[in-house]
Amino acid sequence: MTQPRANRRSQDEWFQLIQECRNSGLSDRAWCEQHGILVSSFYNAVKRLRKSACDIPLSSNRRAYALDLTSSSKQEAVQIDICPDPYPEAVPPAKQMCPAPHLDNSHTIELMMDNVSLKVSNSADPFLLQQIIRMLRADQC
Incomplete structure (x- = not known):
């Protein structure tokens, strides 16, 4: 005999669950397993909420690959020694090239x-x- 279908969650309930999941630091799958939620139901709710223009944060495993524009991370700088060209007259000077006006790069x-x-x-x-x-x-x- 099949089990009766669980009560449907409202959009507000799904929104709260998704926020909780995304702020937990766990992957979506791990969080859903801990809370007894089908991963497919979770992603269907994410899709429905995004269609209704809700702001859904990235999952923790995608956040690692997202470009962080807010951090003040520092990049290492490496000095490069530039040596003068030993044969400067061997190469004719390049003509000044203007980009084609119909190309917008x-x-x-x-x-x-x-x-x-x-x-x-x-x-x-x-x-x-x-x-x-x-x-x-x-x-x-």
């Missing part, structure tokens, strides 16, 4: 959704970009 990534084209540069504010993409998703529904 100032952006790093270009997203296209239906009739909307979004060009993003490296200096784009991540929060602003997140809000724009969220707005575009909402317009697609």
Whole structure:
């Protein structure tokens, strides 16, 4: 005999559970196993909440790979000795090249959704970009 289906959780309940999971430091799978939640149900809830434009944090295993724009991490600098070219006259000087006016390489990534084209540069504010993409998703529904 099959077991009766458990009561459905509300969006608010799922949102709280997802926040708790993502703040626990555990992987989504480990947290779900500890709390008796099917991983598939958990990810379905994440998908539903994202579609309704809820701000869901990254899972702990994805957070390790995300670019941290807020930290003040230091990079090691290495000095490189640059030696002068021993044969400077052997290579003719290069002509000054101007980029073709129809090419725009100032952006790093270009997203296209239906009739909307979004060009993003490296200096784009991540929060602003997140809000724009969220707005575009909402317009697609």
